[in-house]
Amino acid sequence: MGGVVGLGVLLITAWGGDSVARAHSPTAPAGVQGDTLVGVVELRGDPESDDPVMRGAYLARAGNCVTCHTEEDAAEELFLAGGKPIETPFGVFYGTNITSNPEHGIGDWSEEDFARAMREGRAPDGSHYYPSFPYAAFTKMTDSDISDLYAFLREVPGVDRENIPHDIPWYAGFRGSLALWKMMNFEEGRFEPDPDRDEQWNRGAYLTRAVTHCAECHSPRTLSGGIDEGLRYAGTSDGPDGGSVPNITPHETGIGGWSARHLVRYLEFGMDPDGDFAGGSMADVISEGTSYLTGEDLAAIVDYLSSLDPIENEID
Ligand code: HEC
Numbered sequence: 165m166g167g168v169v170g171l172g173v174l175l176i177t178a179w180g181g182d183s184v185a186r187a188h189s190p191t192a193p194a195g196v197q198g199d200t201l202v203g204v205v206e207l208r209g210d211p212e213s214d215d216p217v218m219r220g221a222y223l224a225r226a227g228n229c230v231t232c233h234t235e236e237d238a239a240e241e242l243f244l245a246g247g248k249p250i251e252t253p254f255g256v257f258y259g260t261n262i263t264s265n266p267e268h269g270i271g272d273w274s275e276e277d278f279a280r281a282m283r284e285g286r287a288p289d290g291s292h293y294y295p296s297f298p299y300a301a302f303t304k305m306t307d308s309d310i311s312d313l314y315a316f317l318r319e320v321p322g323v324d325r326e327n328i329p330h331d332i333p334w335y336a337g338f339r340g341s342l343a344l345w346k347m348m349n350f351e352e353g354r355f356e357p358d359p360d361r362d363e364q365w366n367r368g369a370y371l372t373r374a375v376t377h378c379a380e381c382h383s384p385r386t387l388s389g390g391i392d393e394g395l396r397y398a399g400t401s402d403g404p405d406g407g408s409v410p411n412i413t414p415h416e417t418g419i420g421g422w423s424a425r426h427l428v429r430y431l432e433f434g435m436d437p438d439g440d441f442a443g444g445s446m447a448d449v450i451s452e453g454t455s456y457l458t459g460e461d462l463a464a465i466v467d468y469l470s471s472l473d474p475i476e477n478e479i480d
Pocket residue numbers: 223224227228229230231232233250257258259260261262269270278281287292293294295296297298302313
């Protein structure tokens with residue numbers, strides 16, 4: 165990592181630059197021309213739209229597909245064309261090309277192939293994906309959301325760009341060993357709404373757990389690389405990119421002192437209650453992800469987070 169100062173500078177440029185201007189501009193005009201969607205990069209998406217492509221575009225932001233599958237500062241033509249390095253304690257993974265290119269992207273995938281990847285973490289040939297692709301969360305998405313994402317990705321112009329091989333140690337190179345990881349740490353399944361809670365809470369729980377996968381970064385891991393369930397959302401000093409990730413449970417060692425308004429503002433603009441801006445990977449999560457969410461969805465996520473059990477865990 166380039167250090168906090170470096171990240172701060174990066175963030176300020178990102179903030180002043182077009183990523184956020186784009187995020188907060190009204191939906192750019194988009195239209196279908198031939199097979200490709202014009203303005204797909206600017207597409208903000210809309211969860212209430214009648215058009216599955218618009219609903220899928222919204223989910224592609226919410227799920228941070230854009231963050232991990234688009235190289236930073238890449239030309240617009242490289243939208244979702246992969247090459248973004250994702251640093252983890254196990255090495256550097258590269259987000260893949262998920263454009264509609266049939267050779268290097270996923271253009272020749274059926275909807276079943278796509279659903280299997282999202283739900284089971286498996287490629288069309290049956291091999292296992294690394295959990296740096298957060299399918300442990302996406303498995304909980306609804307069938308209709310997965311279908312909308314697929315509809316959107318079909319419209320992403322194909323890019324003829326080969327994937328970059330992951331830079332991981334040889335012993336992690338065997339995808340067969342992932343069967344063991346999955347056995348210990350992965351459970352396929354759908355989100356189950358809690359009938360004792362209201363609609364807003366359930367929407368927030370769904371978005372947080374299945375789509376925006378906050379816990380993937382905000383939780384410590386067990387030795388086998390699964391989320392330490394007792395400390396889910398309680399932060400870790402050994403986060404995905406080696407740095408620390410704060411406790412986001414409502415304890416005083418977490419975000420107990422934040423009001424709902426503070427939290428919404430943070431997820432929307434990246435500003436914390438002290439007026440400081442988010443850094444590190446959270447800056448990307450916000451600028452390419454949560455800043456695109458509707459006010460109702462942000463309020464729902466905050467409602468859910470505020471209902472978590474407060475866990476004492478001081479993270480430096
Ligand atoms: C934290 C980073 C990250 C996020 C967020 C993420 N992905 Fe990925 N994704 C990856 C990585 C890394 C791989 C490659 C995994 C492997 O090689 O085993 C991958 C693989 C995939 C694949 C398989 C592609 C192939 O070429 O075989 C699909 C499809 C996919 N992701 C779709 C999505 C969608 C849709 C979203 C958003 C809902 C998403 N990803 C969010 C990192 C991410």
